[in-house]
Amino acid sequence: MTRVYKRWDPIVSQAAEIVNEYSTSVTLRQVFYRLVASGAIRNREADYKHLSRLTADARRQGWFPPLLDRTRKIETLETHKSPVDGLNNLATTYLRDRLESHATSPMIVVEKATLVEQVRSWFDELSIPVAALRGYASESFEREIVDFVSAQKRQVVMLYCGDFDPSGEDIPRAFEENTELELRRVALLPEHVEEYGLPPAPGKASDTRSGAFIAKHGRLIQVELEALPPDVLRGLLQVEVNQIVDRKRIAQVRTREAFERQRLLKFASSWVSS
Secondary structure (H helix, E strand, C coil): CHHHHHCCHHHHHHHHHHHHHCCCCCEHHHHHHHHHHHCCCCCCHHHHHHHHHHHHHHHHHCCCCCCECCCCCCCCCCCCCCHHHHHHHHHHHCCCCCCCCCCEEEEEEECCHHHHHHHHHHHHHHCCCEEECCCCCCHHHHHHHHHHHHHCCCEEEEEEECCECHHHHHHHHHHHHHHCCCEEEEECCHHHHHHCCCCCEECCCCCCCHHHHHHHHCCCEEECHHHCCHHHHHHHHHHHHHCCCCHHHHHHHHHHHHHHHHHHHHHHHCCCCC
């Protein structure tokens, strides 16, 4: 078994380099698809399991960077030592909706949850919401999105990013039919696969949507969104966002936000415990 895994030493090292490229937390699945895109490993579950096992061992040894696990977390209530501590916490985390003066605002929708953390880090400063459909969205989550969009009281442009495969192409259709909301597809597009040299995996012939996909694209393939370099995906989204947001208006909101935060801090410092 040691000999089998020996060839993985440079692959695990490459995986560590990929993680260190990110300024945000990254999931193992994202690293896996980056390695597949580079040709280092195959797009197979067995390779994913090998990578999972070996990177876990490397993290326990202390030399592999941490990975994000979105499937597990510690559930706890936020508490404070005193009213002053609570007020200071409120002041330091106080934010206004940066798009509150906009008549139109963007919302980013991704197919899978693995990208939420990363996309949020790119656009949190603009108060842009991010949602993961996790494949075909449930009726309850569809309703939650409809309610969220309705509550904005402004036009919401929904920017969609998903895989290039039969399901990835069909998910927006199903969502739009069920919600009457429009998704503007940003990635992956066929031209992205060619332009960035993303290696396709064979598509699943058993997928009931494969026939329509072949008719449209001439072949049955599967390319994961996570295989796209993060700076490329960010750039594609940034182009769309820049067409919607007004930076001057955002700057005005941030100025007001900073003033109100200082007032909260001043109030906290003047608190007298009884």
